[in-house]
Amino acid sequence: TQLLEQSPQFLSIQEGENLTVYCNSSSVFSSLQWYRQEPGEGPVLLVTVVTGGEVKKLKRLTFQFGDARKDSSLHITAAQPGDTGLYLCAGVTPGANNLFFGTGTRLTVIP
Amino acid sequence: DTAVSQTPKYLVTQMGNDKSIKCEQNLGHDTMYWYKQDSKKFLKIMFSYNNKELIINETVPNRFSPKSPDKAHLNLHINSLELGDSAVYFCASSQEALQGSYGYTFGSGTRLTVV
Numbered sequence: 001t002q003l004l005e006q007s008p009q010f011l012s013i014q015e016g017e018n019l020t021v022y023c024n025s026s027s028v029f030s031s032l033q034w035y036r037q038e039p040g041e042g043p044v045l046l047v048t049v050v051t052g053g054e055v056k057k058l059k060r061l062t063f064q065f066g067d068a069r070k071d072s073s074l075h076i077t078a079a080q081p082g083d084t085g086l087y088l089c090a091g092v093t094p095g096a097n098n099l100f101f102g103t104g105t106r107l108t109v110i111p
Numbered sequence: 112d113t114a115v116s117q118t119p120k121y122l123v124t125q126m127g128n129d130k131s132i133k134c135e136q137n138l139g140h141d142t143m144y145w146y147k148q149d150s151k152k153f154l155k156i157m158f159s160y161n162n163k164e165l166i167i168n169e170t171v172p173n174r175f176s177p178k179s180p181d182k183a184h185l186n187l188h189i190n191s192l193e194l195g196d197s198a199v200y201f202c203a204s205s206q207e208a209l210q211g212s213y214g215y216t217f218g219s220g221t222r223l224t225v226v
Contacts, residue, residue, distance in 0.1 A: 103153060
């Protein structure tokens, strides 16, 4: 069962553009995390959000957890080629400790 | 110092063979995991293990078995390898925390190819 659907699946943009990646589910999560994965490497944690409505900023990246804790978004301002990678959202369901990953968004930023 | 290290990085083997992938973490984390990433890059939990409990994803064939000699190691043994086992396998670790407030640290993966 696919708990977390990400959109878009693929995104190719020019350097300097803004973009938003969405992570949606019908399930409630006690926390949600975002990771970036580069070829040949494992996912690397970017942020964890735990409170409905929470917004966190990491330089040009802004993460938001939905009020109902069923969805999240990642907004990148003025994208750079170094932002290229596979972005993964991942959630923990209440009462569980395992992390379930989303379907992924492959971002390419063209110089 | 690599926080979570897996070996080997690449593994090519024939159908029917038995193989192992090793994983070690030096973070002092309580819980370790194995994930499988398929060709579409979807990451699926296989096992989670701490010194109290092994949780197995019910969809994982019993040909796969985790073995933990100590808190810092969680190895993955695979018997009678099949073509469909080809994938990238990731080991990860985290502090034990309810509600997943701690992030996971992943190894760099083992690409398994069964021929």
